[in-house]
Amino acid sequence: MLLQAVILLLLRCLASSLGQYDLCKSLVSTDDGSVWEHYACQPSPAPMKEHMRIKVDPPGITCGNPPERFCTLENPYLCSDECDASSPDLAHPPQLMQDSERNGMITYWQTVTWRRHPEPLLANISMSWNKSLELTDDIQITFEYGRPTIMVLDKSMDHGRSWQPYQFYADDCLDAFNMPPKRVRDLSPANITRVICTEQYSRWVGSKNDKNVKFEVRARFSVFAGPRLQNMENLYTRMESMKGLRDFFTFTNLRLRLLRPALGGTYVQRENLLKYFYAISNIEVPARCKCNLHASQCLLIDGNLQCQCEHNTTGQDCQRCRKGFKARSWKAGSYVPPPRGSPNTCTIAGSPSGSSPHSAEEHGADGHRATASSQDGEEDCECYGHSNRCSYIDYLNIVTCVSCKHNTRGQNCQHCRLGYFRNASAELDDENVCIECNCNQMGAVHDRCNDTGFCQCKEGATGAKCEDCLPGYYWKQGCYPNVCDEEMLLCQNGGTCFQNQKCVCPPEFKGVLCQHSRCEAGKDCNGASSQHICTVTLLLCSLLTHVLATLAPH
Numbered sequence: 001m002l003l004q005a006v007i008l009l010l011l012r013c014l015a016s017s018l019g020q021y022d023l024c025k026s027l028v029s030t031d032d033g034s035v036w037e038h039y040a041c042q043p044s045p046a047p048m049k050e051h052m053r054i055k056v057d058p059p060g061i062t063c064g065n066p067p068e069r070f071c072t073l074e075n076p077y078l079c080s081d082e083c084d085a086s087s088p089d090l091a092h093p094p095q096l097m098q099d100s101e102r103n104g105m106i107t108y109w110q111t112v113t114w115r116r117h118p119e120p121l122l123a124n125i126s127m128s129w130n131k132s133l134e135l136t137d138d139i140q141i142t143f144e145y146g147r148p149t150i151m152v153l154d155k156s157m158d159h160g161r162s163w164q165p166y167q168f169y170a171d172d173c174l175d176a177f178n179m180p181p182k183r184v185r186d187l188s189p190a191n192i193t194r195v196i197c198t199e200q201y202s203r204w205v206g207s208k209n210d211k212n213v214k215f216e217v218r219a220r221f222s223v224f225a226g227p228r229l230q231n232m233e234n235l236y237t238r239m240e241s242m243k244g245l246r247d248f249f250t251f252t253n254l255r256l257r258l259l260r261p262a263l264g265g266t267y268v269q270r271e272n273l274l275k276y277f278y279a280i281s282n283i284e285v286p287a288r289c290k291c292n293l294h295a296s297q298c299l300l301i302d303g304n305l306q307c308q309c310e311h312n313t314t315g316q317d318c319q320r321c322r323k324g325f326k327a328r329s330w331k332a333g334s335y336v337p338p339p340r341g342s343p344n345t346c347t348i349a350g351s352p353s354g355s356s357p358h359s360a361e362e363h364g365a366d367g368h369r370a371t372a373s374s375q376d377g378e379e380d381c382e383c384y385g386h387s388n389r390c391s392y393i394d395y396l397n398i399v400t401c402v403s404c405k406h407n408t409r410g411q412n413c414q415h416c417r418l419g420y421f422r423n424a425s426a427e428l429d430d431e432n433v434c435i436e437c438n439c440n441q442m443g444a445v446h447d448r449c450n451d452t453g454f455c456q457c458k459e460g461a462t463g464a465k466c467e468d469c470l471p472g473y474y475w476k477q478g479c480y481p482n483v484c485d486e487e488m489l490l491c492q493n494g495g496t497c498f499q500n501q502k503c504v505c506p507p508e509f510k511g512v513l514c515q516h517s518r519c520e521a522g523k524d525c526n527g528a529s530s531q532h533i534c535t536v537t538l539l540l541c542s543l544l545t546h547v548l549a550t551l552a553p554h
Helices: 002-017 173-177 218-225 232-241 530-551
Strands: 025-030 033-038 053-057 068-070 081-083 123-135 139-143 150-156 164-170 212-215 250-260 279-284 286-289 298-301 304-307 361-363 369-371 390-393 398-401 420-422 434-436 444-449 455-457 473-475 479-481 496-498 502-504
Touching: 123 279, 123 304, 164 173, 164 212, 218 232
Parallel strands: none
Antiparallel strands: 025 033, 053 123, 068 081, 123 250, 123 286, 139 212, 139 279, 150 164, 150 250, 298 304, 361 369, 369 390, 390 398, 420 434, 444 455, 473 479, 496 502
């Protein structure tokens, strides 16, 4: 007994000494003997670059095939460097973005130069994990030879089927994305999940030390947890209470869209395009496996990350109850009450913590006689855990689920409500099986989307959520055709195009494109007709002649 007491004491001390939510259970002593006490739990953060799979697009964007010379912005006319895929010392393949740089040697992936590629020089870098992850610190991308002047960081929550912007980067946010520049420190608790455009990491400063581009996570955490993240309990509580906060830091895939390389100045020098390219030496993604607070470990199994599920849950993300433990609907663990949270353990039918059986007859919301589901929820009606009641409709001779939850609908709660679409990575009994479409109300025809999450866009709008404009359109509470631009709809007679919306004309011209002179045909710039001027002139001449004739001596 003494030994058992010492072991229990050590276990309790260990539990209290570890951080928050990193133990799933602890052995505690009660009057009835030793029992396991369960807690909400999550894996420790890890450098996820070790597990990411990288793909670059378009094909042929990586330099070296064929070999190519390039120069740098620091020495723009000394173009003696070479990229050659056939030489290990001169090759710059994509895997060098995630390698461990030993002996102080910097290795990096590099694209072809602007000279070798149609304008503009565009490249995509996609990172996948085949697993839901949650960010725990800043994403950091290290660029060699200059940071891009325009780029976008996207994320996906459904394994790359649909994408949404995480953050925009530009040296001029208004010009590049028609967005005012912001910094994370400008955000408040109410809008901390806002997607912003920042100019902080895009401007050319001419220093080799300014290599990093960040997606700031700690700064967002600090809004709730304080500058040094000392009040994590407040952050975790907000994760539960603030809609969309936890999802904001959740992803399965990331993507970098590189839209314009470092220029080393304010404009492109067409005579020397060998100095324009992208080069990345490192990508850091600090995150943890998303296990829905049902696991404290996440292991690499058969090449894929897998949560080691507790609380009678199963699945890669512990996203459903184990067979035989469906006495109530699956539910993610909860961070509250801190510091141990609520495990929301899946239970077996008839267990003390399971749901109580329903009465033999209940009445559904439709007024028909409702037959209660069986205790394990799988015999009389199957609602995939989104309802615990079903109703028999006499005239249709069917049993249908009543009051489907989790944004589901249908006879078996197997479809998504209008305005939601099916999460392809989730099982039908997953609480997160239906994802909100989030169609942009200004750019979309309505708030519904198709099975892959794409909204129906109004004329000129594009993108999964219809929040971008097609070329030839500009955004102003919706997409409108360009009035003017720098290619087809040119302002004439010295006019200048203002944000694609109007031509600012010189005083002597007017019209949509400044194509009309204010001096109409037959009129001078003061508006008097030349014919009228001639008539007046003749009258004056006639009058003067008459006066002179009168004054002349006879």
